[in-house]
Amino acid sequence: MTLPTLYSFRRCPYAMRARLGIYLANRAVSLREIVLKHKPEAMLALSPKGTVPVLILQNGTVIEESFEIMCWALSQSDPNNLLLANSNKKQEAAKALIEYNDQVFKSWLDKYKYADRFPEHSQQYYRQQGELFVQQLESLLDKHPQLLDQAPCIADYAIYPFIRQFAHVDKAWFEQTDYKNVQQWLANHLQSEAFTTIMQKFPTWLESEQEFVFGGEK
CATH class of the missing domain: 3.40.30.10 (Glutaredoxin)
Structure with missing residues (x-):
């Protein structure tokens, strides 16, 4: 077939x-x-x-x-x-997170990663704009090990490849931040069978x- x-x-x-x-x-x-x-x-x-x-x-x-x-x-x-079939509220929350990732965070991520192409601001400025989303994820992960609950959903899988990219721009900086929940969440996904x-x-x-x-x- x-x-x-x-x-x-x-x-x-x-x-x-x-x-x-x-x-x-x-x-x-x-x-x-x-x-x-x-x-x-x-x-x-x-x-x-x-x-x-x-x-x-x-x-x-x-x-x-x-x-x-x-x-x-x-x-x-x-x-x-992963599509959260039994919860319209969580479906809407997942959709909102993914939309913000794609429409807002990704733009700041690109500017942070390729700051020399965007001389209007410093790399630190672009990183700080991206951090606003990381801070939001950190707050969510204070409540449970995945973004919306105990188990991962489509939002976790749709977003973590981009947080991985953000973290890898300056790994030393990212690892010394206070984003401990995000660090653990990301590490768990990157060590998973799915990612491998x-x-x-x-x-x-x-x-x-x-x-x-x-x-x-x-």
Whole structure:
């Protein structure tokens, strides 16, 4: 049976998010690992925006947004109730956190990481703007070990790849901050089987001309 095709880039937090959703839903896809400087024409023909992830379903439907890929996968199989099916209130809270991450925090994260490209302010200024979201997460994690409850939900998996990127800009600084809850939460996710699995290395599609099955029943 033909599988959906996922164009991905290992270190991209959006692509990490998509792979997490697929893995946690026990779905299987044909993975095409790309090189960002040499984007495949086949991908660009289907998704001219040229960013990963891109998921091509068997019927030709193209899903270009990482969160939508997560929702597609989990709508078919959600064994851990990551979509919070029994709580509209938590669903709304998760949606709000993810929207803030994507629409506000990610912009400050990019400026913090690539501060030399944004000379209008200092790197410290950009970091301080990003910290506002980290502080919000720290407060949530004061109440329970995951963002909205005892167990992780879609918000945890959709957000932690970006907090990982924020932490890695200056690891020494991040590790000496008072964000102890966020540090522990992030460390736990980065040490998990899910993260280890989604971060395995595959030869690039253009080099190998091979597709690799990613995910599936565990």
